[in-house]
Amino acid sequence: MTLTIRIGTRGSKLAMVQTNYVNEILNKEIQTNKDIDTEIIKIKTVGDKDQNKKLVDLGLGVFTKEIDKSMLLNETDIAVHSLKDVPTLWSDELIIKAVPPRESYNDLLIWKKNRKLNVFQDDIVVGTSSIRRAAFLEIRYPNLDVKLLRGNVQTRLKKLDDEEYDAIIMAEAGLNRLNINLEDYNYEVLNMLPAPAQGAIGIATRKADEEINEIVELLDDKKTHLEVLAERNALKEYGGGCQAPFGALAVYDEEENVLSLTCDLVFEANGKNVLVSKEGFVYCDIDDFEKAADLGKNLGKLLKSYENEVLGINNE
Ligand SMILES: NCc1[nH]cc(CCC(=O)O)c1CC(=O)O
Numbered sequence: 001m002t003l004t005i006r007i008g009t010r011g012s013k014l015a016m017v018q019t020n021y022v023n024e025i026l027n028k029e030i031q032t033n034k035d036i037d038t039e040i041i042k043i044k045t046v047g048d049k050d051q052n053k054k055l056v057d058l059g060l061g062v063f064t065k066e067i068d069k070s071m072l073l074n075e076t077d078i079a080v081h082s083l084k085d086v087p088t089l090w091s092d093e094l095i096i097k098a099v100p101p102r103e104s105y106n107d108l109l110i111w112k113k114n115r116k117l118n119v120f121q122d123d124i125v126v127g128t129s130s131i132r133r134a135a136f137l138e139i140r141y142p143n144l145d146v147k148l149l150r151g152n153v154q155t156r157l158k159k160l161d162d163e164e165y166d167a168i169i170m171a172e173a174g175l176n177r178l179n180i181n182l183e184d185y186n187y188e189v190l191n192m193l194p195a196p197a198q199g200a201i202g203i204a205t206r207k208a209d210e211e212i213n214e215i216v217e218l219l220d221d222k223k224t225h226l227e228v229l230a231e232r233n234a235l236k237e238y239g240g241g242c243q244a245p246f247g248a249l250a251v252y253d254e255e256e257n258v259l260s261l262t263c264d265l266v267f268e269a270n271g272k273n274v275l276v277s278k279e280g281f282v283y284c285d286i287d288d289f290e291k292a293a294d295l296g297k298n299l300g301k302l303l304k305s306y307e308n309e310v311l312g313i314n315n316e
Contacts, residue, residue: 002035002037003037006039006076007026007038007040009041010047011042012048013153014152014153014177015082018082020040021100023040025100029218030215043076044066045062045064061087062085063082063085067079068204077206078097078203080203084194084199088232088235095205095206099202099203099220102199102221102224103173103199104173104176104199105171105194105249106171106173106194107133107172108169108170108175108188108189109167111166111186112167115186119141119143123145127147127156127163131243131244132192132195132243134146137190139275140192140275144167153180171194173199193262194249195248196247196248197231197232203219226250226252226284226288227250229296230261231249231263233297234246234263235300236296236300238265238304239300239304245265246265246266248263258281259284260279260281263303267307269311278306279299280295
């Protein structure tokens with residue numbers, strides 16, 4: 001009997017590029033096994049259906065919930081997600097089994113055609129729908145004024161051309177994956193930490209599905225997996241969702257066997273937004289996922305207790 005691995009995905013261009021890539025590397029792994037094939041199933045999520053509301057008002061897992069549900073209902077077997085969109089608090093039955101090599105984690109400020117202003121001198125209107133980006137901009141780039149911008153990568157570039165934004169913010173990973181050439185635009189890398197796992201793809205499976213887990217695990221890039229585990233556990237322990245003003249970046253040095261993690265958090269104290277930053281590192285092997293998770297949890301906890309202390313909240 002032939003085993004068909006059904007791959008659930010959003011239908012957006014970026015999601016399809018990511019899913020086709022995963023399908024390709026998956027088929028490379030199973031090419032010797034004639035009894036396995038794959039099928040791609042497109043699923044609409046809340047985030048695809050509602051293109052106007054603020055993301056924060058759509059709730060948790062806006063780009064993932066329906067896809068995960070289809071796995072739980074046994075309508076699909078694996079899911080290809082942008083890992084930064086996957087909630088850190090998730091179904092007990094599902095697991096991110098593999099994380100292929102990461103793309104760029106940078107956020108770019110992309111200027112309207114023929115326009116480039118000085119980010120520290122001119123008053124600038126910037127489009128984004130991300131709370132994290134808005135919060136870090138307010139502190140690092142006080143001249144940048146945020147105006148809501150929703151839509152997939154192509155829509156957002158089109159709105160930059162057509163509407164009243166001087167610039168917009170996008171993840172470099174999405175642009176690279178879509179092969180979008182920015183030569184007509186000016187752009188610069190923003191000085192802010194990325195969302196946890198930005199630029200990484202997460203392949204989700206049902207925990208109990210041993211046969212499929214064995215195959216999917218072959219697609220795992222241990223270095224990337226280790227890094228995103230630290231980042232996502234920091235956010236999880238801090239207690240924020242994917243819309244928290246929380247940035248995290250972990251880097252594993254394969255020569256020194258050191259995993260380092262930096263986390264930035266913005267929170268409001270006495271009517272003013274403040275930014276706090278914490279750093280840590282741990283010596284660990286490339287497959288020591290537990291140590292990576294613990295590093296993340298420790299920094300997340302540290303940030304939470306710092307915030308509580310400043311806000312005068314006693315959490316004992
Ligand atoms: N929230 C939407 C989203 N989810 C993943 C990406 C692309 C980059 C990535 O894989 O992190 C984007 C677009 C963006 O943030 O500009």
